[in-house]
Amino acid sequence: MAVLLFEKTGVIGLFLGAFLLTSGNSAEPWMYNAGLALTSGLAPFLVVQIYRRLGLITRDLSNLRASDICSLSLASALSNALILNGYLALAGRFDGNPVQILTVFVGDTLGIVVILGLLSIALSFSLARRR
Secondary structure: OHHHHHOHHHHHHHHHHHHHHHHHOOOOOHHHHHHHHHHHHHHHHHHHHHHHHOOOOOOOOOOOOHHHHHHHHHHHHHHHHHHHHHHHHHOOOOOOOHHHHHHHHHHHHHHHHHHHHHHHHHHHHHHHHHO
16 A cells, blocks of 8 residues: 555655664664665565566556556565565575565465455545544
């Protein structure tokens, strides 16, 4: 959602948030943490750019449908799982187990479902009050 709504500013926000979280809770070198954080913003950004270039969504989001949000969400979860684990492989921290990729994909997908569900509930209450 941050990348869809705020584009590059959303990517920077995702990067900074992830970097601050990993840096404060990790004994890893800051460059390693920066790489991890970069994957958080890069994965959804690439998906949104691909969808835009294919003409599936417009920059102003005027043609965005619920099915687009679902497919963007799944594509972002998959790209994050692949890019993150690709980074881990480059850093020598990928053990070759596909469960590691699946864990990130399932975690991202469940997180998206929870956030979109809460957003939907909030919007339904908000719209009900306006009527």
